[in-house]
């Protein structure tokens with residue numbers, strides 16, 4: 001009986017001991033991980049030490065035998081350092097820590113101990129340090145995704161051990177060094193993402209041996225040398241992105257062998273030679289970006305065979321000849337960007353009828369001819385940029401059918417006739433630049449229906465007549481440029497309602513009458529108010545003194561009279577002004593900029609008042625050259641000057657010292673000479689002191 005009781009007791013104790021032993025070792029490793037983490041939203045709330053296994057915890061999945069094989073903590077707003085204890089999860093095959101705020105290094109223990117790891121996702125964190133060499137020991141690794149972190153160091157050569165690696169992505173990190181040529185042994189690789197890192201060296205030609213590659217992302221690095229011809233062997237490649245590197249040489253014809261490619265981007269390099277006609281073999285090509293290179297020759301007609309081409313951008317090269325007429329034969333083209341080349345001819349009807357077009361940019365070429373009415377069929381067009389060419393003829397009124405238009409830029413051409421009223425149908429228009437053409441007639445009142453307009457540039461044309469008074473209702477307007485036309489009549493007071501206006505350029509017209517006081521309400525006005533070279537009369541309204549952000553105020557060459565308002569002393573931001581050639585009288589107000597200026601600059605300042613015979617000139621300082629012995633009546637200004645003087649003195653002094661040190665550092669001969677000279681001086685000093693001391697001694 002007693003023995004039985006004892007046995008029961010012992011058994012219970014044993015059971016209790018085993019229960020109190022509690023959580024298994026993998027669970028403990030996970031708790032160690034949790035301890036170091038910030039968990040703002042308590043996602044790991046059910047990770048408790050009282051459980052026996054972690055198998056029911058958020059993000060944890062176990063094998064049937066009770067081992068943790070998967071840990072998925074993506075997008076849980078977790079922060080802090082990753083604990084080396086994770087190395088204890090030796091059955092882990094799937095680890096997803098992506099989209100959190102983890103920092104510090106990736107614990108090496110993961111790479112050493114978790115030898116079954118197959119999927120490792122770390123993207124979008126703040127992980128730093130290098131990718132450990134030990135990655136080469138994860139022989140089962142298929143996907144390594146760590147873009148958007150702060151990883152540094154070089155790419156470990158051991159990657160070449162990873163025979164099963166399909167996806168390796170480390171875009172947007174700080175990984176430097178070369179692309180290891182040994183990478184070709186990763187025969188399963190499909191996605192190689194190294195974009196936006198400071199990688200250097202050349203693209204190894206061995207890359208052509210990665211026969212399964214579909215995505216090669218090497219953009220935004222410092223890769224130099226030529227594009228290897230072997231790239232043409234990557235017959236499954238869909239996306240080839242090499243933009244923004246230092247690549248030179250010509251585009252290999254073999255690129256045309258990438259028959260499954262959809263996107264090829266070689267832009268922003270130093271590529272020379274012609275555009276290979278072999279591109280036309282890539283039937284599925286939808287995006288071809290070759291802009292900002294040094295390409296020559298013509299745009300190959302053969303590109304017209306690309307029935308899936310949506311986005312063709314060839315701007316900023318040295319391309320010549322015309323636009324291939326059938327480029328939009330299959331009515332798919334959405335973006336055609338050819339600006340800043342040496343292209344010529346007219347815009348082919350095939351393009352003007354390309355209804356899928358959204359962006360048409362041919363800025364800065366030598367295109368000529370007129371724009372036909374068919375442009376009105378391009379109902380999806382959002383941007384037309386025709387600036388700086390030799391286009392002529394009228395602006396077709398059908399432009400009003402392009403209802404999606406946001407930017408209409410046709411500056412620097414020879415467009416004639418008037419601006420069509422239909423422009424008022426463009427309710428999405430944000431930028432209209434017709435500057436430097438031969439446009440005539442009045443500004444159509446309908447323009448005020450373009451409620452989204454932010455920048456409006458009519459300058460350097462032959463527009464005439466008075467401005468529509470409703471111009472002041474285009475409330476988003478930030479820039480209004482009317483300069484160098486033949487506008488007449490008075491300035492509409494409604495302009496004063498343009499509360500977002502930053503710059504108002506009205507110079508070089510025939511505006512007459514008084515300056516409306518309402519212009520003083522343009523509280524955002526900052527860059528300039530330019531009313532110069534007009535026929536304005538009367539007094540300057542005191543309200544202009546409210547333009548406290550204004551930096552440039554030009555009223556010169558008008559017929560303004562009376563006193564310059566004393567409120568101009570409130571123009572605290574003014575840096576440049578010109579009131580010359582009017583009929584102002586009286587004395588000058590104390591404009592703040594004048595106080596800040598060195599009084600000797602008054603000689604220049606006076607040219608801002610020239611040609612106002614009844615205006616009292618500013619008293620010139622009697623002797624600018626002897627400014628130092630002027631009386632102290634200018635105390636505040638001089639104290640400001642003293643301050644700037646001291647600062648600039650210190651700066652200059654440091655620069656001199658630094659350059660002296662630099663010279664000594666760079667030129668060993670001068671350095672030697674200098675130290676020899678110092679030694680000489682010290683020696684002579686020493687003897688001087690010793691001699692004098694002995695002389696003093698003799699005195700006592």
Ligand SMILES: *[C@@H]1O[C@H](CO)[C@@H](O)[C@H](O)[C@H]1NC(C)=O
Pocket residue numbers: 041076077099100
């Ligand atoms: C978690 O972080 C993401 C950004 O990583 C943020 O967008 C989201 O709002 C955060 N969640 C909460 C609930 O604040």
Ligand SMILES: *[C@@H]1O[C@H](CO)[C@@H](O)[C@H](O)[C@H]1NC(C)=O
Pocket residue numbers: 084085086087088089109112113
């Ligand atoms: C990694 O494995 C070794 C032996 O296989 C073991 O001694 C070590 O504790 C493990 N590291 C971690 C962090 O669990």
Ligand SMILES: *[C@@H]1O[C@H](CO)[C@@H](O)[C@H](O)[C@H]1NC(C)=O
Pocket residue numbers: 112136137161
């Ligand atoms: C890692 O791989 C290297 C060579 O590839 C090998 O020498 C080493 O023993 C491996 N280490 C482990 C822990 O498997």
Ligand SMILES: *[C@@H]1O[C@H](CO)[C@@H](O)[C@H](O)[C@H]1NC(C)=O
Pocket residue numbers: 187188209210211212
């Ligand atoms: C593609 O990958 C498979 C394994 O996923 C491999 O067997 C095959 O050799 C690879 N093909 C090439 C051309 O490298």
Ligand SMILES: *[C@@H]1O[C@H](CO)[C@@H](O)[C@H](O)[C@H]1NC(C)=O
Pocket residue numbers: 232253254256257278
């Ligand atoms: C690759 O392209 C080159 C030049 O365009 C051509 O001579 C060669 O036959 C192509 N190779 C294959 C396998 O298609």
Ligand SMILES: *[C@@H]1O[C@H](CO)[C@@H](O)[C@H](O)[C@H]1NC(C)=O
Pocket residue numbers: 355356357380
């Ligand atoms: C214009 O755009 C719309 C919506 O994006 C699209 O459905 C339509 O097909 C486009 N029109 C043309 C002519 O491509």
Ligand SMILES: *[C@@H]1O[C@H](CO)[C@@H](O)[C@H](O)[C@H]1NC(C)=O
Pocket residue numbers: 366368390392
């Ligand atoms: C521009 O076109 C006009 C005809 O419209 C022509 O006379 C002139 O030579 C062209 N200028 C340039 C620079 O091509």
Ligand SMILES: *[C@@H]1O[C@H](CO)[C@@H](O)[C@H](O)[C@H]1NC(C)=O
Pocket residue numbers: 387411412433434435436455456457479
């Ligand atoms: C319009 O084009 C001219 C050049 O022709 C340029 O100087 C000006 O800044 C442009 N205006 C706007 C608002 O972009």
Ligand SMILES: *[C@@H]1O[C@H](CO)[C@@H](O)[C@H](O)[C@H]1NC(C)=O
Pocket residue numbers: 483484505506507508528530532533552554
């Ligand atoms: C002001 O307008 C005149 C006349 O168009 C022009 O010559 C001058 O350059 C403009 N000045 C500034 C600073 O905008």
Ligand SMILES: *[C@@H]1O[C@H](CO)[C@@H](O)[C@H](O)[C@H]1NC(C)=O
Pocket residue numbers: 561562583585614
């Ligand atoms: C200029 O102003 C003076 C005095 O204010 C006046 O006498 C004179 O008639 C004005 N001259 C012109 C041309 O308006």
Ligand SMILES: *[C@@H]1O[C@H](CO)[C@@H](O)[C@H](O)[C@H]1NC(C)=O
Pocket residue numbers: 556557577578579580581604605607608610
């Ligand atoms: C003011 O404009 C006149 C031309 O009307 C010019 O001669 C003078 O140099 C300008 N002064 C300043 C300070 O811009």
